[in-house]
Amino acid sequence: MTPLVEKAEKFVKKLFREKLPNTFIYHNFKHTQRVAKSTNELIEKSEIHVKQKEALLLAAWLHDTGYTETYSGHEEKSIEIANDWLRKNGADEELISDVSRCIRATKMSVEPSDLLEKIIKDADTSHLAQDYFSDVSELLRQELRLQHIKNFGAQEWVEQNIKLFTQKHQFYTDHALKKWKEQKDKNLQDLLEKERKIKKKIAKEETKAKLKVKYKDKSPDRGIQTLFRVTMRNHLKLSDIADAKANILLSVNAIIISLMIANLIPDLTAPTPDYHLMIPTLVLICFSVASIIGAIMSTRPDITTGEFTREQVKKREVNVLFFGNFHRMPYDQFEWAMNEIIHDHSYVYESLMKDLYLLGVVLNRKYRLLRITYNIFMVGIILSVLSFIVTYYVV
Incomplete structure (x- = not known):
């Protein structure tokens, strides 16, 4: 240099x-x-x-x-x-x-x-x-x-x-x-290989995007999903509320019956029994028992067969989403039925709607029985109080 x-x-x-x-x-x-x-x-x-x-x-x-x-x-x-x-x-x-x-x-x-x-x-x-x-x-x-x-x-x-x-x-x-x-x-060669990989990646992403667009309309819309999810959640909450109300009736009336019997038996077995208290006490006990029966009826589950046939599934006559309709079926039959639903989008919607409808029917039965039971309990309390007042002044 x-x-x-x-x-x-x-x-x-x-x-x-x-x-x-x-x-x-x-x-x-x-x-x-x-x-x-x-x-x-x-x-x-x-x-x-x-x-x-x-x-x-x-x-x-x-x-x-x-x-x-x-x-x-x-x-x-x-x-x-x-x-x-x-x-x-x-x-x-x-x-x-x-x-x-x-x-x-x-x-x-x-x-x-x-x-x-x-x-x-x-x-x-x-x-x-x-x-x-x-x-x-x-x-x-x-x-x-x-x-x-x-x-x-x-x-x-x-x-x-x-x-x-x-x-x-x-x-x-x-x-x-x-x-x-x-x-x-x-x-x-390295550049050509890199170009091939980049093009392959781009082609894969394009295919993925096309499939996403293709199946976007076929998949449940977000709004529809939200509709079913919220409605189903609300129905389940209402069912829980109904069960809680029935439980309140059962507890209250069980306590009333226990107290009435505990106080009635000593009065009846005394040297000078108070027979005039028997009628209002029996009225209250009878209405309390009726209220308990009503509360039990509102929460009592229906017995279902737990079985279905392939023909029923194909004709869409059975709601496979409800456990009561499949609990006795072999797993492979249940899996086949679920695949029949999954692969048919209209069947998915129909099954969800059917499940929602049947849940609404059950809720209607629960609340109707609860309303009757609460009315019985209310009438029983009123008649019992009136009976005690009449008995007190007459006797």
Whole structure:
């Protein structure tokens, strides 16, 4: 490495540290080091003059200095910076000219015309044939986003890289063609595999979306689901309330009967029994017993057969959702019946409606019996009190 090349390396490092924005995560000093290393490798495998070797290494170190001032057209700005620096450091015009045309050759649109331009061209794109290509490629994608040039999606970026590999890029030097092309082809295979996986994932998501749209109308609407859920919950709450009311009647009347019997028996067995209290007491006991019977009737479950036939299921004559209709059936028959419902959306709605209707019928019976029972209890209390009053004044 000549003293001028060493100076160029230090100049570029200082320039990038002071003037290159942090958003340049690809075109930075590390990238320049890679290009200089690749340039040196190609020089060693080529027969070129020492003067040309120096020009190539200077071009490798200075070719991206224009990024400190502009992104678009950075090559020309790099040439300006390189020429100014070279003149200040005593370089002759021939060397400056060679460096300038080498930097200009790094443009994608420029076709190299001699060995120098071919070497710098291959060195600048040597990352395409390295095992770290995927990492530096992602850095370039993010740099383009940070520079507000273009925000490539993952699939679009892979497609752009494949296009670069297959249509826009080629190696020109013999060494690059022999030693680098194998890794480049491997990187291309990785890109093609990545593209295949991305397309497969997208196709899967599209299929999933289509199926979702397709079966959205066939599946129960959210509003219908809410309707059945809320209505069913309300019916169950009403059933619990009815059972609680029946339990209150049972408890109250059991206590009344216990107290009445406990007080009646001593009075009847006394030397001078109070027979005048027997009638009102018996009235209260009779009505209490009737109330207990009514409360029991309102909560007593109906006995069902627990069996059904396949014909009944096919004709939709049985509500398979109610346990009382299937508790004696073998599991395979119950599973078959449930599958018949699940695979027919209209049958699902019909079964839910039937279940809701039958629950309403049971609730009606419960509340009707409870109303009668409460009326009996109320009448019994009134008649008992009146009987006690009449007995007290008459006797």
